Amino acid sequence: MNHTFSISSLFLIHFLILFPHVRSANDIVRDTCKKIASDRPNFKFDFCVKSLEADPEGHKVDVEGLGLIGLKLLQANITGTTEYIKQLLKKKWEQRLLKALSLCLEYYALVEGEDYTPLYKAKRYHEVNIRVSGVLTNEDSCDTQESRKGGMVPLLTKHNDDISQLSTIVLFITASFLGGE
Ligand SMILES: *[C@@H]1O[C@H](CO)[C@@H](O)[C@H](O)[C@H]1NC(C)=O
Numbered sequence: 001m002n003h004t005f006s007i008s009s010l011f012l013i014h015f016l017i018l019f020p021h022v023r024s025a026n027d028i029v030r031d032t033c034k035k036i037a038s039d040r041p042n043f044k045f046d047f048c049v050k051s052l053e054a055d056p057e058g059h060k061v062d063v064e065g066l067g068l069i070g071l072k073l074l075q076a077n078i079t080g081t082t083e084y085i086k087q088l089l090k091k092k093w094e095q096r097l098l099k100a101l102s103l104c105l106e107y108y109a110l111v112e113g114e115d116y117t118p119l120y121k122a123k124r125y126h127e128v129n130i131r132v133s134g135v136l137t138n139e140d141s142c143d144t145q146e147s148r149k150g151g152m153v154p155l156l157t158k159h160n161d162d163i164s165q166l167s168t169i170v171l172f173i174t175a176s177f178l179g180g181e
Pocket of ligand 1: 051073076080162
């Protein structure tokens with residue numbers, strides 16, 4: 001085997017495939033998260049980067065791929081949160097909290113188990129956007145319990161916030177594809 005060839009081709013593989021790819025993937029994630037955060041004071045840049053970079057399925061990393069990652073994370077979060085509330089409801093709570101948790105379960109049950117990825121893959125971004133807006137409305141209803149204040153169900157504050165952050169990511173990305181419509 002020709003050593004000069006194998007070393008230079010190794011280098012080339014490294015340079016052409018690995019290096020620019022990884023770099024640009026990180027850039028796209030950070031760039032997207034930065035844009036979302038720029039006019040949303042409650043948006044958590046670090047959460048956004050951490051969530052979108054941890055992609056076990058290795059989606060194609062362009063903005064469209066990030067939207068799909070966000071959507072899948074969001075749906076998994078809704079399912080996880082619904083399960084969590086069901087576990088919480090097995091324990092004893094004071095009446096007010098019990099009522100609040102049950103209400104949250106009702107709100108999340110309305111959107112749990114829905115799979116919007118086929119719509120997303122079909123580029124029906126407007127429909128995805130409407131449905132994820134619905135998720136955000138239900139999250140807000142759980143979190144505020146019809147008051148004007150968030151965090152009304154302390155046990156769910158973190159879960160609600162994750163769902164809110166992930167919804168915001170998906171809403172931003174889908175809306176960005178609708179610019180010309
Ligand atoms: C929701 O998503 C975030 C970010 O990916 C993750 O850290 C968290 O564990 C998820 N929560 C649930 C309940 O799945």
